[in-house]
Amino acid sequence: MTAGDQRSWVDQALHEHDEHERLDELERHAGGRRQLPLADPEQQVLDRIDRARRRRPRVREERITMSHGAGGKATQTLIEAVFLDAFRNPLLEPLEDAAELTINGTRLALTTDSYVVKPLFFPGGDIGDLAVNGTVNDLSVAGATPLYLSAGFILEEGFPVADLSRVVESMAAAAAAAGVRIVTGDTKVVEKGKADGCYINTAGVGLIERDVTLGAARARPGDAIIVSGPIGDHGITIMLARGELDIEADISSDTAPLNGLVAELLNAVPSVRAMRDATRGGVATILNEIAKAANVGVLVSEDDIPVRAEVRGASELLGIDPMYVACEGRLVAVVPGEEADHAVAAMRGHPLGEQAAIIGHVRAEQPGIVQLKTAFGGTRIVDLLVGDPLPRIC
Amino acid sequence: MRFVDEFRDADKARALAAKIAALCEPGRRYKLMEVCGGHTHTIYKHGLEDYLPEAIQLVHGPGCPVCVIPMGRVDDAIHLASQPDVIMTSFGDMMRVPGSGGSFFDANAEGTSIRMVYSPLDSLKIARQNPDKQVVFMAIGFETTAPSTAMTMLRAAREGLTNFSVFCNHVTIVPAIKAILDSPDLRLDGFIGPGHVSTVIGCRPYEFIASQYGKPVVTAGFEPLDILQSIYMLMVQLSQGRSEVENQYSRVVPWDGNQAALRAINETMELRPYFEWRGLGFISHSALKVREKYAAMDAELLFAVPGVRVADPKACQCGEVLKGVLKPWECKVFGTACTPETPIGTCMVSPEGACAAYYNFGRMNRNRVPEAQVTRA
Numbered sequence: 128m129t130a131g132d133q134r135s136w137v138d139q140a141l142h143e144h145d146e147h148e149r150l151d152e153l154e155r156h157a158g159g160r161r162q163l164p165l166a167d168p169e170q171q172v173l174d175r176i177d178r179a180r181r182r183r184p185r186v187r188e189e190r191i192t193m194s195h196g197a198g199g200k201a202t203q204t205l206i207e208a209v210f211l212d213a214f215r216n217p218l219l220e221p222l223e224d225a226a227e228l229t230i231n232g233t234r235l236a237l238t239t240d241s242y243v244v245k246p247l248f249f250p251g252g253d254i255g256d257l258a259v260n261g262t263v264n265d266l267s268v269a270g271a272t273p274l275y276l277s278a279g280f281i282l283e284e285g286f287p288v289a290d291l292s293r294v295v296e297s298m299a300a301a302a303a304a305a306g307v308r309i310v311t312g313d314t315k316v317v318e319k320g321k322a323d324g325c326y327i328n329t330a331g332v333g334l335i336e337r338d339v340t341l342g343a344a345r346a347r348p349g350d351a352i353i354v355s356g357p358i359g360d361h362g363i364t365i366m367l368a369r370g371e372l373d374i375e376a377d378i379s380s381d382t383a384p385l386n387g388l389v390a391e392l393l394n395a396v397p398s399v400r401a402m403r404d405a406t407r408g409g410v411a412t413i414l415n416e417i418a419k420a421a422n423v424g425v426l427v428s429e430d431d432i433p434v435r436a437e438v439r440g441a442s443e444l445l446g447i448d449p450m451y452v453a454c455e456g457r458l459v460a461v462v463p464g465e466e467a468d469h470a471v472a473a474m475r476g477h478p479l480g481e482q483a484a485i486i487g488h489v490r491a492e493q494p495g496i497v498q499l500k501t502a503f504g505g506t507r508i509v510d511l512l513v514g515d516p517l518p519r520i521c
Numbered sequence: 522m523r524f525v526d527e528f529r530d531a532d533k534a535r536a537l538a539a540k541i542a543a544l545c546e547p548g549r550r551y552k553l554m555e556v557c558g559g560h561t562h563t564i565y566k567h568g569l570e571d572y573l574p575e576a577i578q579l580v581h582g583p584g585c586p587v588c589v590i591p592m593g594r595v596d597d598a599i600h601l602a603s604q605p606d607v608i609m610t611s612f613g614d615m616m617r618v619p620g621s622g623g624s625f626f627d628a629n630a631e632g633t634s635i636r637m638v639y640s641p642l643d644s645l646k647i648a649r650q651n652p653d654k655q656v657v658f659m660a661i662g663f664e665t666t667a668p669s670t671a672m673t674m675l676r677a678a679r680e681g682l683t684n685f686s687v688f689c690n691h692v693t694i695v696p697a698i699k700a701i702l703d704s705p706d707l708r709l710d711g712f713i714g715p716g717h718v719s720t721v722i723g724c725r726p727y728e729f730i731a732s733q734y735g736k737p738v739v740t741a742g743f744e745p746l747d748i749l750q751s752i753y754m755l756m757v758q759l760s761q762g763r764s765e766v767e768n769q770y771s772r773v774v775p776w777d778g779n780q781a782a783l784r785a786i787n788e789t790m791e792l793r794p795y796f797e798w799r800g801l802g803f804i805s806h807s808a809l810k811v812r813e814k815y816a817a818m819d820a821e822l823l824f825a826v827p828g829v830r831v832a833d834p835k836a837c838q839c840g841e842v843l844k845g846v847l848k849p850w851e852c853k854v855f856g857t858a859c860t861p862e863t864p865i866g867t868c869m870v871s872p873e874g875a876c877a878a879y880y881n882f883g884r885m886n887r888n889r890v891p892e893a894q895v896t897r898a
Contacts, residue, residue: 137834137858137865144836144858169850173884176856187863190630194617200862372639439522445639446872496885503745504531504890505568507882513617513861 140187147182151175177495184208196519198407198453199512221342221420224403225269227335234335236271238262241328245519247294249368251360251379254327255297257455257521260384261406262331263305267386268402268458270341270393271333273305279313279328286324294325305384307331337393343420343461345400350489351467352417352425353460355388355474356381356482357433358410359452363441365520374444376437383456388477392460395473400461404454406521410486411450411509413459414497417489425497427487427509450499451512453520464488528744529567537749538572538892544756551577552708553755554845556698557715558585558873559743565882567745574893577752580707580845581875583697583801584715586662587614588843588867588874591799592831594690595620598659601688601824602633608651609635609688610644611659612666614871619864621831635659641673648677648685657820660689665717667691667809668782671789674811674818688820689811692796694718695726696807700798702734706846711755713748714740716770721786723778724766731764742770789815797830799867800840839866842875849879856880 184204194201211219218226225238242258259276266273278298282291302309309329360381367374385404393399403413410432418425434442434449442449456479462470467485474480497509545551555561561581564570570579583589595618602609602625609625616625616637625635638644641658648656660670670687677685694715701707714727719740727738737758741751751769758765768774789812796808811819820826833839836854841847849855849868859865861877868876 140858140863140865141834141836141854144854147857170886172850172856173886176880176884179857179860188627188630190627192626192630194626204862371643436522439525443522443525493885498885499568501529501567502526502531503529503567503569504534505571505745506885506888507565507568508885510881510884513881 147179151178180495194513197512198412201513202408203511221344223269223342224265225271225333227269236266236269236333236335237330238265238269239328239330240265241326242521243323243326243519244365244521245323246368247290247324249380250364252382253294253297254325255294256301256382258327258329259298259301259305259307260382260455261521262329263307263384263386264404264456264458266331266333267384267389268341268404269333269335270337270339270389270402271335273307273331273333273386275332276302276307276309277311277330278309280315281322281326282314282316283322283324284316284319291325294327301384305386337397339393339397339399341399341401343401343403343417346417346421346423346461346489347400347463348423348489348491349464350400350461351464351470351485352414352427352487352489353462353467353470353474353483353485354405354410354433355385355458355460355480357435357438358405358454358457359434359438359442359449361455362409362452362520363438366445367441372445374441376441378435378437381454381456383479385456385458385479388474388479389458391473391477391480392470396462396466396470398463398466399470400463402458402460405457405459406453406455408512409449409451409453410459411448411497412511414509415511417461418495418497421489422494424490424493424495425487426490426500427497428500429502431484431486433482433484450509455521461489525744528742528746530746533746534572534749535890535892537746537753538890541572541577541749541753541756542574542893544753544760545574545576546760549576551710551756551759552580553577553711553713553752554580554582554701554709555713555741555748556582556584556694557717558588558871558875559717560713560715560741560748561585561875561878562873563743563745563748565878568882569745569748570883570887571890572749572893573752573889575889580709581842581849582845583701583798583843584663584694584718585868585871585873585875586666586692587618587871588839589692589697589798589801590615590618590661590690590867591797592620592833593797593829595624596622596831597826597828598688599625599628599633600827601657601820602628602635604655604824606653607634607655607657608647609633609657609659610638610641610647611635612661613637614873615659615661617864618867618870641669642676645673645677645680645682645685648682652684654684655823656685658685658687660687660691663692663694663715663718664721664786667786667790668721668779671785674789674815675785677818678815683817686818686820686823687811689790689809691790691809692798693792693807693809694722696804697798697801698727698730700801700804701844702730702736704844704846707844709736709845710759711737711739713751713755714738714766716740716742716747716774719770719774719778721779721782724768724774724776725778727766731766735764737764738766740766740768740770740774742773788812799833800843834865837866839868842868849876852876856884
């Protein structure tokens, strides 16, 4: 990017700003559908920002930066402005963890995910576990029983075969534990320096047998928000495993298949509205997706969110918020308020849900915004993450 | 978690809120500036304003190290990083700060190698591992981070490393506070003094604020109760008509600072005649450069640095925000053209920047706790 280009995007952003100001002004005078009461000036600014945020996203960068892979705002913008724009169809559009397909009356879920975690081996698992569990979980939270997986390997010239065998054995064990089979695959090798050891892509197919309809857009005011256990274990483990921080903690990744836990939950509470597994971007990102998809407000309480002391400690030291840190074996569920206790009890009956907790609820006020009641007793917004505190976490 | 939860106790906060509200004189409005960006972050992150009566307004000050770096210096850094065989290291906060030709992240996408480090000492590790490269540390920050840069230089000298240098952008806090006090467009009642800076320089350098300008200063810690207590201490001084320097953060801040750290800074760095601050313009004797004795580690001497002055985009009002003249949302482009995703100004980049803190955490209707609402009309 040259200095001229930078100037042009700033100019363009400012130009768009003026343009929208003018349109807002016209709308106000025309007494259109958004009649703006001339509230206090701060509220007017908040309304203006709200409108700006609802506009069609655009990728301003000329090249991909690490932020585009971080799971936060830039990732979302990239997906909506580039991929969704090109591939748009009703199955893709909900942007759920897995797409739901109906073939000859049979409901299937299909998903895919690539794994580029660094380091490849870490306390509690390795890239192999992750590649199986991640895809199993994307299918599970779509309400499907995971059945078949594919596995694609991109290997760097010089990568030790012993390491590959170890990764593949982990995949086989994880597949057996989750009750899925790896039925097709692909192998590519690239020159030394063109990849970092080993990348894996898995895709998965599952069968939706239950009569459930899930989706973030189904959240309604009064619904409860539940997490299945302590958050942030995976992200902090990876960060510490890189050994760049000289912090040691007795903590390991939570990577695990969630299909068993999901089955327990759906058996007990078939009226679950939505589930997501809290990977990149963490619980905060999911809450924002729910608020946006259903156009509702979300209020969660910091005191109620389970976080291990080690994760909290490391996050405090590093200046990151556990709400944004990735998990690989935790889900967030939205259930009707009256079913909340029942759902928590059901989840606690499963080993992976022992510390399940209600962390907040959905409300009509402040649609599109996630608010946190802090442990200190104040309130703040929990927005989508900008930038990239932890690259290549999964 | 011990040593953290004690300082986030909601019951104690409510009790303090009631005492603060009781000290407000009817009809009087109070403007208190938190100088340090770390405080701004704490205030928003914990929702501290819920505990303050409407009569007390917190004004966010210039103590955000990333926010005060002018665009030209970012351009200079990217120019350095684009030289052959250079690896630049930088704190994470700096990575997204826009220069006139984009940020460090954009530069990396174009081929530079600018790596994020948590400590300047990590740069030495990189220098040892890459003997055929020149490793340049982008040093930023107030007196808080200057000692760690100094210690890194001293260690590099001791190890005889010849491929490590520093692009020094360290600034000093007192001239910035003085510039704000002398600014005609702002009337402040008191200062929440910077905590981390004071661990190094102590509280004594602020005495002129109390004695010459008649404004109380309370040096504060970084947990929300620290800040609330400091506000209470300021309100007590104001209600008694006193203006003194007090130390709320005495568990960490020695009155005379950390002499060892000051010696390390003094050994390796000296004041520049002048330095450009974003939004505040050129301030004399407000920044540090590498001392001649360590010229072999001064990136500004080792490489040709263009040193071009780049004017901020016209619409950007970071300067007014840094001085506390404008609240973040009063800037014309706040939240529409300028967002954390595509920041035009630096205040929107760092988590310590006032605009980013307000945008990320405070962009909502606030419900004050009952204790803060009991002020008399």
